[in-house]
Amino acid sequence: MCYGVMKKFHLSEEEMNQLAERYETPFLVASAAQVEDNYRFLRQHMPHVGIYYAMKANPTPQLLERVAGLGSCFDVASAGEMVQLQALGVAGSRMIYANPVKDRRGLRTAAELGVRRMTFDDASEIAKMAQYVPGADVLVRIAVRNNKALVDLNTKFGAPVEQAIPLLQQAKAAGLNPIGICFHVGSQSLSTAAYEEALLLSHGLFQQAAEAGMHLTDLDIGGGFPVPSREGLDVDVAGMLHTIDRAVARLFPDTAVWCEPGRFMCGNAMNLVTTVIGTKERQGKPWYILDEGVYGALSGIIFDHWSYPLHCFGHGARQQATFAGPSCDGIDVLYRDVTVPRQHIGDHVLITEIGSYSTVSATRFNGFGLAPVLIWEEQPEAAKRQEQESQPVAQEEVV
Numbered sequence: 001m002c003y004g005v006m007k008k009f010h011l012s013e014e015e016m017n018q019l020a021e022r023y024e025t026p027f028l029v030a031s032a033a034q035v036e037d038n039y040r041f042l043r044q045h046m047p048h049v050g051i052y053y054a055m056k057a058n059p060t061p062q063l064l065e066r067v068a069g070l071g072s073c074f075d076v077a078s079a080g081e082m083v084q085l086q087a088l089g090v091a092g093s094r095m096i097y098a099n100p101v102k103d104r105r106g107l108r109t110a111a112e113l114g115v116r117r118m119t120f121d122d123a124s125e126i127a128k129m130a131q132y133v134p135g136a137d138v139l140v141r142i143a144v145r146n147n148k149a150l151v152d153l154n155t156k157f158g159a160p161v162e163q164a165i166p167l168l169q170q171a172k173a174a175g176l177n178p179i180g181i182c183f184h185v186g187s188q189s190l191s192t193a194a195y196e197e198a199l200l201l202s203h204g205l206f207q208q209a210a211e212a213g214m215h216l217t218d219l220d221i222g223g224g225f226p227v228p229s230r231e232g233l234d235v236d237v238a239g240m241l242h243t244i245d246r247a248v249a250r251l252f253p254d255t256a257v258w259c260e261p262g263r264f265m266c267g268n269a270m271n272l273v274t275t276v277i278g279t280k281e282r283q284g285k286p287w288y289i290l291d292e293g294v295y296g297a298l299s300g301i302i303f304d305h306w307s308y309p310l311h312c313f314g315h316g317a318r319q320q321a322t323f324a325g326p327s328c329d330g331i332d333v334l335y336r337d338v339t340v341p342r343q344h345i346g347d348h349v350l351i352t353e354i355g356s357y358s359t360v361s362a363t364r365f366n367g368f369g370l371a372p373v374l375i376w377e378e379q380p381e382a383a384k385r386q387e388q389e390s391q392p393v394a395q396e397e398v399v
């Protein structure tokens with residue numbers, strides 16, 4: 001079987017410099033076409049599983065529009081996310097309110113916009129849901145084990161498995177409509193087994209529910225699908241998705257099964273262009289200060305435990321260097337002891353695979369503005385690249 005390698009959006013040095021002539025750095029460039037590729041990749045390799053894009057990873061309007069246009073549904077966590085989608089014309093029936101603990105504003109907005117599906121993981125949530133959205137379709141979130149995820153989501157979220165059926169029964173008694181089970185194996189999961197175990201566990205719960213007189217119809221397998229990174233996390237994502245899909249088809253032939261990919265959808269679809277604004281030498285090694293840092297679009301270094309591929313240009317001698325952000329805080333260090341060509345004030349530096357959990361947690365600390373997001377396909381460089389790629393490759397001269 002041919003799985004194909006995932007492409008990723010990566011500006012060339014020339015494209016980066018041309019963009020930097022028109023726009024002041026720092027700025028991000030997002031490729032809607034790459035996000036579409038990622039969506040299609042999931043559809044192709046996991047045909048039995050529907051898609052609810054977890055928009056918290058990257059809610060750039062043009063990307064949401066592209067994904068919505070492809071027929072995607074959405075995982076939302078707040079009134080703000082629901083309202084943003086509604087403004088783009090996405091109906092409440094295409095959203096799941098997948099925040100296990102919901103606030104009043106969120107519940108009121110869900111009722112207004114027709115978001116009738118929601119998740120919960122504790123009995124204290126039942127009366128709230130029943131009050132604001134009577135008869136809502138509810139899924140109980142269970143805690144699952146996975147020590148191969150970068151971000152653990154099962155300490156804060158998920159009911160103990162043995163509470164799942166009693167919780168669904170209590171929900172039913174309160175007039176809610178118990179429809180299924182959900183789980184999240186943790187973000188950037190490198191383990192297929194974690195999904196397979198969670199699927200088996202859920203299968204058992206579906207049987208127990210049937211014995212208790214509840215016919216469950218829906219299973220939500222969460223997100224967690226990894227962004228294959230240059231850093232050599234050599235995961236065969238296609239193979240992983242195939243294995244999950246086969247288990248879904250075998251265990252849940254008559255169930256509506258969907259996933260909630262966040263990171264996977266946009267991780268490789270955005271680049272950051274930044275500039276060296278200062279240099280210093282410490283212990284014989286250079287430090288480069290960039291115009292974007294951990295309080296801005298590189299916030300994922302802190303919040304998301306992430307390290308992004310860094311691309312420096314120029315032909316100077318290569319040496320070990322440290323890169324830091326522009327703020328007046330000592331925590332604002334981005335890369336330590338990376339070997340790069342000598343950089344100078346004014347040089348542009350490219351950071352790739354920064355599409356998920358980056359801009360969303362950026363702050364205005366120290367009065368620096370938020371870096372704007374440009375859409376690659378709206379830039380003349382994109383048309384130029386397409387033209388070049390469609391030209392026949394020049395024949396190599398054979399001597």
Ligand SMILES: *Cc1c(COP(=O)(O)O)cnc(C)c1O
Pocket residue numbers: 054056057075098099184186187188222223224225260261262263264
């Ligand atoms: C954050 C989140 C997701 C997305 O997770 P990724 O690991 O980014 O795919 C999906 N579902 C829920 C409920 C989440 O909170």
